Amino acid sequence: QVQLVESGGxxxxxxxxxxLSCVASGRTFSRNVMGWFRQAPGKExxxxxxxxxxGSSTSYADSAKGRFxxxxxxxxxxxxxxxxxxxxxxxxxxxxxxxxxxxxxxxPADYRYWGQGTQVTVTS
Numbered sequence: 001q002v003q004l005v006e007s008g009g010x011x012x013x014x015x016x017x018x019x020l021s022c023v024a025s026g027r028t029f030s031r032n033v034m035g036w037f038r039q040a041p042g043k044e045x046x047x048x049x050x051x052x053x054x055g056s057s058t059s060y061a062d063s064a065k066g067r068f069x070x071x072x073x074x075x076x077x078x079x080x081x082x083x084x085x086x087x088x089x090x091x092x093x094x095x096x097x098x099x100x101x102x103x104x105x106x107x108p109a110d111y112r113y114w115g116q117g118t119q120v121t122v123t124s
Contacts, residue, residue: 002113004096009118012086016122020081022096022115027055029113032101036081038120042118045095045107047083059064059106063089065088067107086122093117 008020020036035050049070050059058070069082079096097111105111 004113004115005016006094006096006097006115006118009094009120011121011123014087016086016100017082017084019066019119020083020094020096020118020120021069022079022081024077024079024098024113028077029098030077031038031102032077033102033104034072035097035099035106035111036070036079037095037097038090039117040092044091045054045108047108048094050104050106051079052104053102057104060076082118086120088122088124090120090124092120095124 003025004022006022010124031053036048037046039045047061048064051070051072055072067085072079096115096119098113100112
C-alpha cells in the first residue's frame with residue numbers, strides 16, 4: 001500500500017519558519033516528480049513547488065519564490081519543504097504528492113499519490 005505522510009505543520013507567527021516533511025512508503029518514488037500543494041478553506045488546491053526525481057530541477061509558484069525551498073532525499077524516500085518568512089496568506093493545509101512518471105507537471109490532476117495533509121497556520 002502506497003502512503004505519503006506529511007509532518008511538520010503547525011502554528012507560527014508571521015515571519016517565522018516551518019519545515020514540512022513527506023515520507024513515502026509502499027514504493028519508491030526516486031524516479032518520480034514530486035510536489036507540494038496547498039488548499040485554504042473555500043479555495044482550490046494550488047501548486048506550491050515541484051522537484052524532479054534527481055532533485056536538480058525545481059519549480060515554484062510565484063507566491064513561494066524566494067521564501068520556500070523544496071528538496072528531496074531519495075535514499076530516505078523523503079521530500080521536504082522549507083518555508084521561511086511565512087505570511088498569514090500562507091495559511092492552508094499542505095499536501096505532498098507524487099506523480100507516476102519522471103515527466104514534469106504542476107497541475108494537481110497530474111499527480112496520482114497524495115498525503116493526508118498537514119495544517120499550517122500563520123498568525124499576524
